[in-house]
Amino acid sequence: MAVTALIVGLGNPGPRYAATRHNYGFMAVDAVIDRARELGGAPKAALSARKDMEAQAVSLPVLPGGAFAQFLCLKPLTFMNLSGRAVRAAMDFYKLGPTDVLVLHDELDLPLGRMRAKRGGGNAGHNGLKSLTQELGSPDFVRLRLGIGRPEPGRDVAGYVLEPFRAEEIPVVRRVLPAAVDGVMTYFEDGLDAAMRRVGGFDPAL
Numbered sequence: 110m111a112v113t114a115l116i117v118g119l120g121n122p123g124p125r126y127a128a129t130r131h132n133y134g135f136m137a138v139d140a141v142i143d144r145a146r147e148l149g150g151a152p153k154a155a156l157s158a159r160k161d162m163e164a165q166a167v168s169l170p171v172l173p174g175g176a177f178a179q180f181l182c183l184k185p186l187t188f189m190n191l192s193g194r195a196v197r198a199a200m201d202f203y204k205l206g207p208t209d210v211l212v213l214h215d216e217l218d219l220p221l222g223r224m225r226a227k228r229g230g231g232n233a234g235h236n237g238l239k240s241l242t243q244e245l246g247s248p249d250f251v252r253l254r255l256g257i258g259r260p261e262p263g264r265d266v267a268g269y270v271l272e273p274f275r276a277e278e279i280p281v282v283r284r285v286l287p288a289a290v291d292g293v294m295t296y297f298e299d300g301l302d303a304a305m306r307r308v309g310g311f312d313p314a315l
Contacts, residue, residue, distance in 0.1 A: 112180065112181045113180065113205075113209065114181075114205070114209045114210070114211065114297070115180070115181050115183055115199055115200065115203075115209060115210045115211065116138060116141055116169075116180050116181070116183065116213070116293065117134070117138070117182075117192075117196055117210060117211065117212045117213065118134035118135040118136070118137055118138030118184050118213045118214075119131075119134035119135070119185070119192050119212060119213065119237040119238075120132035120133070120134050120135030120136075120185075120189065121271075122165075122184075122185075122186045122188065126271065128273040129270065129271050129272060129273050129274075130215055130257040130270045130271075130272060130273075130274060131189060131215055131271055133213075133214070133215040133255045133257060133282075134213040134215060134237075134255065135184050136282070136286060137213040137253070137255060137289045137290070137293075138182050138184055139156075140287060140289065140290050141169070141182055141290050142156070142167060142169070144287075144290045144294075145169045156184060158186070159199075162183070162195050162198040163187050163194060163195040163198060164183050164184060164185045164186055164187075164195040164196075164198075164199065165183070165184045165186060166182065166183050166184070166199070167181070168180070168182075169181075169182060180297070181199065181203065183195065183196065183199055189236055189237045189240075190237070190239075190240055191240055192237040192240045192241055193237075193240035193241040193242070193243055193245060194244055196210065196241055196244065197244040207246075207247040207248075208228075208249055208251075210241075210245070210250040210251070211250070211251045211252075211253065211293065211296065212238070212241065212250055212251065212252050212253070213293075214235065214238065214252060214253075215235075215255055215256075215257045215270065216233075216235075216254035216256050216257065217233070217234075217258070217259050217266065217270070218233060218256075219254060219255075219256025219257075219258070220256050220258045221256055221257055221258045221278055221282075222281045222284070222285060222312075222313035223311070223313075224253065224255055224256060224288070224289060224308040224309070224311055225253075225256075225305070225308060225309055226253050226254070226296065226305045226308050227301075227305065228249060228250070228251045228252075228301060229248045229249045230248060230252070231248070232248075234266075238252070251296065251301060253292055253293065253296075253304075253308065255285065255289060281313045284313045285313060288311045289308070292304050292307050292311075295307045295308075
């Protein structure tokens with residue numbers, strides 16, 4: 110079956126960045142793949158390098174009950190500032206458009222533990238989103254925004270997003286990730302409005 114949509118996590122490759130706030134999108138894509146395995150439709154292979162796309166990618170099969178369509182999960186290996194290059198290559202290969210792309214990314218303007226979903230919009234200084242908009246020629250991809258909060262006044266934002274989550278933040282992150290997967294599934298099963306309600310109503314304290 111042909112790939113019908115891309116689920117893209119934004120982040121930076123390599124162990125140095127694996128646990129950082131800027132890699133929240135990578136973590137969320139990994140959680141999507143884990144959910145597919147739990148539902149009994151494990152991908153035939155783990156994420157593998159695709160030189161033609163400058164990314165790691167794996168297709169998710171259709172599961173009983175339609176839990177997933179034939180999606181490609183993608184983690185660009187181009188580093189954050191060039192994320193759009195890998196996504197553009199995947200779109201061209203599978204003949205998809207910007208509206209077929211769902212992007213999971215960290216969001217400074219939401220507190221840790223909160224999520225929002227939307228289609229289109231600006232980049233808010235996020236270099237990964239900026240690269241995507243430039244390469245895709247449109248901002249009309251769907252974003253699932255994973256809050257990381259802003260640093261204290263006077264702290265360098267660039268340094269903050271490249272720091273690992275603090276020990277006290279990790280339990281919140283672990284609660285957010287399965288809820289983010291629920292949001293992804295809701296989007297593809299019931300549409301954007303339903304996904305917006307689902308993720309917007311998530312409270313990590315409950």
